[in-house]
Amino acid sequence: MSGKFDVCAEVTQIILDHLEAGVVPWRQPWDAGGAASLPLRVRGEPYRGVNVVLLWQKMVAQGYRSPTWMTYRQAGLLGGQVRKGETSTSVVKMDTYVKPGEADAVTGETGADQARRFMRAYRVFNVAQIDGLDQKFHAEPAPPRSFGTRADPALLAWLARTGIALEVTAEPQAYYSMSRDVIHMPPAETFEDGARHGGVLLHEACHASGHESRLNRLKPGMSQEERALEELYAELGSAMVGARLGIAPEFEQNAAYLDSWVKALRSDSRAVLRAASTAQRASDWLIGRGGLLDDPVLLAS
Known part of the structure; x- marks a missing residue:
């Protein structure tokens, strides 16, 4: 039609x-x-x-x-x-x-x-x-993989293949540092389960894909609306990557992000199309570098 x-x-x-x-x-x-x-x-x-x-x-x-x-x-x-x-x-x-x-x-x-x-x-x-x-x-789909409460070695190996640096400290924050080009994660055992840990890691990896040496999406001094859209890119991109890897990502939703996304989408009806396209590029880049998971070892909690 x-x-x-x-x-x-x-x-x-x-x-x-x-x-x-x-x-x-x-x-x-x-x-x-x-x-x-x-x-x-x-x-x-x-x-x-x-x-x-x-x-x-x-x-x-x-x-x-x-x-x-x-x-x-x-x-x-x-x-x-x-x-x-x-x-x-x-x-x-x-x-x-x-x-x-x-x-x-x-x-x-x-x-x-x-x-x-x-x-x-x-x-x-x-x-x-x-x-x-x-x-x-x-045919009934296979159930999503359960990681337990520890980081899956296969997922960590996948991230390493992308070339994106990862640091783990006791600091209770998960974020991507653009200035240092590194993902920071709290210890895996502080997450409720491995799926949440994996989902947050993929979210931050999508942010990292925007570094100037990769997709050149992130810029210093981004506006509040640009930051809100970047979160939308990372949310949707991580879901796309998770689907390719067979991971079921779960995040605690931040109501402030939802409010920011609504405002951004209200101001521009094409924002979702651009967000989906941007998220797809991030997903393609990450899968292109990291490939798929290699025989993940499922760890008990």
Whole structure:
């Protein structure tokens, strides 16, 4: 479908509805016991960018356990039928068209063609909304990995492969120091469980991806709004990385961050699209350097 509604406004409103209710919409699939999985297209390729947000939030709202989505036509080609009364979910796709070069008024010569990008929307259904599909589409996802109360050696090895420095001291703060280019973490045993430790570590790694030697996103003297958006990038980016690694990140939500995000999104309907794109770049960079986890050793608490 061509998508005649305002894609940016619709995406932003979905996120605002959740944030204003005090909910981060890309976390709940794991709390509900689903797999730490990115939403998947019918052929198994993961969705990217803002589509991850759109589909995760629908999985939260409806309790879908399968990560697989498809169009009405794709369901029919696979022998399935979308159940009567089921509601589709909008996702977006970036397309390109070529604008012919304009002729010079004096010489008559035609300039170079210009490639232009635009967004279009189309609608998909989760396999839980479709009858008649092969059982492989309804397979129960594996439960998320539980780390216990100690740092997982495989996760620490993964971080080391990214080249991002880590220090652990008794200081009860977790943060990324841009000036020293190092992640600081409190001792793992001070976290309630290993999943929280892993989630916070991934959050700070997403911040570190913005260093000038990496994605060059972080700048000294950032405004309050820029800092709020950076937290949104790190929150969403860490969820994306966690999904790739098979980790179920859990964070204690800071209400001040939620309030800042709402204000930032209210002021700019395209903020969510940029946030998702920025988070995707951070996720791609971290996975590109660190790869996936190598046979993690699950440690008991």
